[in-house]
Amino acid sequence: MNIAVFCSGSGTNLQAIIDAVKKEEIEAEIRLVVSDVLDAYALVRAKNADIKTLVVERRNFKTKAEFETEIIKNLEKENIQLICLAGYMKMLSSDFIKRYRNRILNIHPALLPSFKGTQGIKDALDYGVKITGPTVHFVDEGMDTGPIVLQAALEVKDDDTEETLVERIHKLEHKIYPEAIRLFVEGKLKIEGRKVRIINPNIKNQISKSKILNFGL
Numbered sequence: 504m505n506i507a508v509f510c511s512g513s514g515t516n517l518q519a520i521i522d523a524v525k526k527e528e529i530e531a532e533i534r535l536v537v538s539d540v541l542d543a544y545a546l547v548r549a550k551n552a553d554i555k556t557l558v559v560e561r562r563n564f565k566t567k568a569e570f571e572t573e574i575i576k577n578l579e580k581e582n583i584q585l586i587c588l589a590g591y592m593k594m595l596s597s598d599f600i601k602r603y604r605n606r607i608l609n610i611h612p613a614l615l616p617s618f619k620g621t622q623g624i625k626d627a628l629d630y631g632v633k634i635t636g637p638t639v640h641f642v643d644e645g646m647d648t649g650p651i652v653l654q655a656a657l658e659v660k661d662d663d664t665e666e667t668l669v670e671r672i673h674k675l676e677h678k679i680y681p682e683a684i685r686l687f688v689e690g691k692l693k694i695e696g697r698k699v700r701i702i703n704p705n706i707k708n709q710i711s712k713s714k715i716l717n718f719g720l
């Protein structure tokens with residue numbers, strides 16, 4: 504299966520996916536890394552791993568449609584079957600989503616449906632939650648609203664700051680995102696309305712449910 508990863512920033516999730524592919528935990532090829540930010544560190548990670556990159560800056564296109572057409576052209580060229588958003592900060596248009604319906608995954612740093620949006624970690628901390636963690640979900644037309652694939656939880660400590668929480672949540676992200684991608688690639692995810700059923704979960708390498716809920720962080 505051919506995968507594209509979309510990033511706007513540092514790309515630690517991209518790195519986790521690259522590593523999982525390298526270790527053959529995910530039997531797929533990352534054919535393209537797309538970034539809308541010219542100096543995103545994710546692009547360096549892609550280059551270090553010999554992965555083709557595409558930089559598309561929104562300001563170089565008159566309309567969002569033209570911007571996305573350029574992306575789609577390249578996705579088609581690489582015959583991309585799965586798109587993984589990993590810190591990609593642009594909303595995809597409904598036309599784009601329609602074209603890749605049920606083939607776009609995203610990782611969000613809070614337990615959806617709580618704390619949607621771009622500041623999930625800070626919002627959860629400010630709200631005073633005792634438990635938080637990342638969510639991998641399919642992308643639909645809403646902001647962070649698509650069917651949930653995997654979630655992982657950790658305890659918020661009294662002395663946690665945004666920085667300490669970011670670090671621990673990222674560790675969980677780097678476990679559940681490659682795992683969710685592996686399940687997709689192996690055809691183990693079945694979307695039934697809002698619910699994503701994981702077919703035949705008792706297979707090699709899979710993170711058990713109890714591990715997902717408690718990584719000792």
Ligand code: GRF
Nearest residue numbers: 513514515516590610611612
């Ligand atoms: C992650 O926290 C992810 O949940 C959010 O954006 C961040 C990306 O981090 N969508 P990185 O670029 O993968 O390090």
